[in-house]
Amino acid sequence: MNAPAPMIRLTTQRQIILEELSKVKTHPTASELYDMVRKRLPRIGLGTVYRNLELMADSGVILKIEVGGTQKRFDATTDEHYHIRCSVCGKVDDIDVPVVKELVAQAAETTSYLIMGHHVEFTGICSTCQQQQAQ
Amino acid sequence: MNAPAPMIRLTTQRQIILEELSKVKTHPTASELYDMVRKRLPRIGLGTVYRNLELMADSGVILKIEVGGTQKRFDATTDEHYHIRCSVCGKVDDIDVPVVKELVAQAAETTSYLIMGHHVEFTGICSTCQQQQAQ
DNA sequence: TAGTTGATGATAATTATTATTTAATCTTGA
DNA sequence: TCAAGATTAAATAATAATTATCATCAACTA
Numbered sequence: 001m002n003a004p005a006p007m008i009r010l011t012t013q014r015q016i017i018l019e020e021l022s023k024v025k026t027h028p029t030a031s032e033l034y035d036m037v038r039k040r041l042p043r044i045g046l047g048t049v050y051r052n053l054e055l056m057a058d059s060g061v062i063l064k065i066e067v068g069g070t071q072k073r074f075d076a077t078t079d080e081h082y083h084i085r086c087s088v089c090g091k092v093d094d095i096d097v098p099v100v101k102e103l104v105a106q107a108a109e110t111t112s113y114l115i116m117g118h119h120v121e122f123t124g125i126c127s128t129c130q131q132q133q134a135q
Numbered sequence: 136m137n138a139p140a141p142m143i144r145l146t147t148q149r150q151i152i153l154e155e156l157s158k159v160k161t162h163p164t165a166s167e168l169y170d171m172v173r174k175r176l177p178r179i180g181l182g183t184v185y186r187n188l189e190l191m192a193d194s195g196v197i198l199k200i201e202v203g204g205t206q207k208r209f210d211a212t213t214d215e216h217y218h219i220r221c222s223v224c225g226k227v228d229d230i231d232v233p234v235v236k237e238l239v240a241q242a243a244e245t246t247s248y249l250i251m252g253h254h255v256e257f258t259g260i261c262s263t264c265q266q267q268q269a270q
Numbered sequence: 271t272a273g274t275t276g277a278t279g280a281t282a283a284t285t286a287t288t289a290t291t292t293a294a295t296c297t298t299g300a
Numbered sequence: 301t302c303a304a305g306a307t308t309a310a311a312t313a314a315t316a317a318t319t320a321t322c323a324t325c326a327a328c329t330a
Contacts, residue, residue, distance in 0.1 A: 008307095009296075009297095009307065009308075011295095011296095011307095011308065011309080013308085013309075014308095029286090030286080030287080031285095031286080043309095043310080044309085044310080045309070045310040045311065045312095046287095046310095047287095047288085047289090047309085047310070047311080047312085048308085048309060048310070050286095050287065050288075051288090051308090051309090052308095054288090066202070066203035066204065067201075067202070067203070068201035068202065068254075069201060070285080070286070070317085070318080071285090071286065071287095072286090072287085084242065084246060084248050084250075086248065087251060093246075093248075095242055095245060095246055095248075096245040096246075097238060097241045097242050097245065098241075100235065100238070103232060103235075103255065103257075104257070106232045106233075107219065107230055107232050107257050110230060110231040110232065111219060111228075111230055111231075111257075111259070112261070112262040113219050113221065113228075113230075113257070113259035113260060113261050113262070114259050114260045114265055115219070115257055115258075115259040116222060116258045116259050116260070117257070117258050117259075118255060118256065118257045118258070119203075119255070119256050119258070120238065120253060120254070120255050120256075121202075121253065121254050121256070122238075122239070122242050122246075122248070122250055122251075122252070122253045123250075123251045123252050123253070123254070124246070124248035124249050124250040124251050124252075125248060125249045125251065126247070126248050127247040127248070130249055144276070144277075144327075144328095146276095146277065146278085146326095146327095148277085148278075149277095164317090165317085165318080166317080178278095178279075179278085179279075180278065180279040180280065180281095181279090181280095181318095182278085182279070182280080182281090182318095182319080182320085183277080183278060183279070185317095185318065185319075186277085186278090186319090187277095189319095205286085205287085205316080205317070206316090206317065206318095207317090207318085
């Protein structure tokens with residue numbers, strides 16, 4: 001007797017949420033994603049977006065990135081990489097800086113925490129906001 | 136004619152908020168700090184704590200650390216250093232890992248953002264939570 | 271000392287998220 | 301195919317964290 005596999009159904013809503021998230025290189029918040037998905041599924045509820053993002057993050061299909069700013073953001077790419085956040089508009093992008101694996105080892109030496117991982121977040125001003133400030 | 140210096144008054148509330156924040160090595164949230172400050176100033180308002188933390192962070196007296204987790208946290212130490220957050224209880228501590236200055240240079244090469252800084256956040260389980268889980 | 275400005279405390283409003291409820295949809299076995 | 305049961309969705313309510321508003325009070329200035 002196997003534990004009754006909880007078996008997650010691939011519903012239209014889930015499929016489209018995942019598709020829309022995979023489309024973009026930035027990392028939308030739940031409500032940004034809600035706006036994107038609504039263009040294809042106008043009757044979807046915001047709760048559905050939240051619930052399914054949370055579900056997919058728990059099962060490892062997507063990444064929940066809790067970086068600076070007040071809102072959680074989501075990422076369809078799950079390999080380890082770093083992010084940069086615009087301090088003006090709050091947008092979050094991937095940044096192509098090699099992951100520094102040694103950091104975790106270094107940290108382990110100086111702390112009583114059991115280390116699970118690390119994340120680097122750069123802050124800066126994106127090109128759009130730079131142009132707007134230059135005016 | 137100098138621009139009229141906005142002159143920030145050092146009120147009792149501000150003084151005590153800063154004192155309490157400086158006392159601890161962890162990085163309290165606004166409402167944790169509110170509880171601490173209330174022991175000395177029982178009639179202080181939560182809004183005052185929020186307002187002044189924000190003010191002091193803007194003027195560089197303290198550091199606002201917006202890392203993972205839902206709440207903002209504050210730090211009386213403003214020199215550059217990294218943090219570790221317990222994924223069980225949410226507590227945030229300093230961690231004594233040397234700052235990797237090269238990261239900013241590396242990032243600058245691969246992005247169109249104007250880079251302002253970076254921050255490393257480790258996640259792990261603090262010793263208290265480790266013991267509780269072991270039971 | 272009167273008037274102006276800035277700060278506080280109380281409270282209301284907002285924002286982001288999570289939980290609950292009800293209804294719809296899918297799955298499976300008779 | 302149909303009914304029973306499970307899963308999901310949408311709508312809505314509830315909660316948590318933060319920010320805004322505002323009447324009042326205190327501090328500084330002319």
